[in-house]
Amino acid sequence: xxxxxRIFLRVVIVIAAAALLAGLLNAVLIIKRTDGITSMQxxxxxxxxxxxxxxxxxxxxxxxxxxxxxxxxxxxxxYALWGSVQPFWNSYYFLREALEYQTPDVVxxxxxxxxxxxxxxxxxxQVTNVGGMRPSLNRVRAVMASxxxxxxxxxxxxxxxxHSRWSELGSDDFMHFPWSGGLGEDKGTSVRAGTxxxxxxxxxxxxxxxPLMPKEEDYLRRIIGLCAERGIAxxxxxxxxxxxxxxxxxxxxxxxxADECGIPYHNMNxxxxxxxxxxxxxxxxxxxxxxxxxxxxSEWLGAYxxxxxxxxxxxxxxxxxxxxxxxxxAEELYEGMIRGNH
Numbered sequence: 461x462x463x464x465x466r467i468f469l470r471v472v473i474v475i476a477a478a479a480l481l482a483g484l485l486n487a488v489l490i491i492k493r494t495d496g497i498t499s500m501q502x503x504x505x506x507x508x509x510x511x512x513x514x515x516x517x518x519x520x521x522x523x524x525x526x527x528x529x530x531x532x533x534x535x536x537x538x539y540a541l542w543g544s545v546q547p548f549w550n551s552y553y554f555l556r557e558a559l560e561y562q563t564p565d566v567v568x569x570x571x572x573x574x575x576x577x578x579x580x581x582x583x584x585x586q587v588t589n590v591g592g593m594r595p596s597l598n599r600v601r602a603v604m605a606s607x608x609x610x611x612x613x614x615x616x617x618x619x620x621x622x623h624s625r626w627s628e629l630g631s632d633d634f635m636h637f638p639w640s641g642g643l644g645e646d647k648g649t650s651v652r653a654g655t656x657x658x659x660x661x662x663x664x665x666x667x668x669x670x671p672l673m674p675k676e677e678d679y680l681r682r683i684i685g686l687c688a689e690r691g692i693a694x695x696x697x698x699x700x701x702x703x704x705x706x707x708x709x710x711x712x713x714x715x716x717x718a719d720e721c722g723i724p725y726h727n728m729n730x731x732x733x734x735x736x737x738x739x740x741x742x743x744x745x746x747x748x749x750x751x752x753x754x755x756x757x758s759e760w761l762g763a764y765x766x767x768x769x770x771x772x773x774x775x776x777x778x779x780x781x782x783x784x785x786x787x788x789x790a791e792e793l794y795e796g797m798i799r800g801n802h
Contacts, residue, residue, distance in 0.1 A: 505646075512566070518542060523649070525538075526651075528787035530765075545581055546573060549602075672714075694724075696723055735757055
C-alpha cells in the first residue's frame with residue numbers, strides 16, 4: 461500500500477512539474493502582440509471589479525479609443541480588450557472571459573466585424589484572438605469557433621503554435637510571468653503620432669443594406685443576449701473609418717439589428733460634425749485614428765457615457781491609481797513621439 465502511495469505521489473509531482481514547466485515556457489514563447497495576446501493577459505492583472513467600461517472588438521477598439529482620455533476627462537475606468545481583425549465570435553468569448561473577473565456597468569462593442577465575410581480568421585489572427593486566454597472551457601469553445609478541427613489542439617495548448625520562437629526572443633518575452641510587476645497599469649489602448657493621406661467621404665445618403673455573414677450576426681446577437689442576461693448596458697459603436705462608403709451598407713444592417721433589440725448604436729462615420737474628426741485625425745496607415753483622433757472620439761464617448769449612465773469619477777481614488785499612471789505614461793509617450801517627429 462505504501463509503495464503504491466509513493467508511486468502515486470511521484471506521478472503527481474512529475475505531472476505538476478511538467479505543467480509548471482509548460483506554463484513557464486508558454487509565458488516566454490507566446491507572441492507578445494498587443495492585438496489580442498497582451499491585451500488579454502494584462503486584463504487578468506486588473507483588480508477585481510474595477511473596470512466600469514469594457515471596450516471590445518477589433519483593432520478599432522484598441523486603437524481608435526483612448527483610455528487616458530476617458531480617465532482624464534471623466535474619471536472613467538475603462539479597459540480595451542481587443543484583437544486584430546477580431547470577428548464577433550472572438551469578441552463574444554472575450555466577453556464571457558471578462559465577466560469571470562469584472563462586472564462592468566457598460567460594454568462598448570466596436571462593430572467593424574460586421575463587414576467581415578470569412579468563416580475563420582487567418583491562422584495568425586486565430587492565435588492572437590485565443591492565445592492570451594487562460595486554459596478553461598471558455599477557451600475550448602473559443603478555439604472551436606475560431607478554427608477548423610485540425611488546429612484545435614494546437615490553439616488550445618498554445619506551445620505547438622509558437623514553440624520555435626527561440627531565435628526571436630527579446631527582453632520583453634521575459635517580462636510576462638505571473639510575478640511580473642506593472643502589467644496591471646496597462647489599459648489596452650495605445651498612442652500613435654503621424655497623419656496619413658485620408659479622405660472621409662459623406663456617406664449619409666447611402667441607404668443600401670447588406671446582410672451580415674450569418675456566423676457574424678449569430679455571435680453579435682449572442683453578445684446582445686449575454687449583456688441583457690447579465691444586466692449590462694451595451695453600446696454598439698463604429699469609429700470613424702476611411703473605407704466608410706464600402707462599409708455603410710453593413711452598418712445599415714447593424715442599425716436594423718440595434719433598433720430591433722433596443723440597443724444604442726453610434727455610427728461615427730455619420731458623426732464627424734459631433735466628434736470633430738477630420739482627415740488630419742487619421743493615422744499613417746489610413747485605417748486607424750492617430751492619438752488626436754482617438755482623443756476626440758473618446759471625449760465624445762466619455763461625455764455620452766457619463767451623462768447617460770452617471771458613471772462614477774474615480775480620479776483621486778487610490779484604488780484606481782493604475783488609470784492615473786496609465787494616463788500620465790501615455791501623455792509622456794505621445795509628447796516624446798511628437799518631439800521626435802520635429
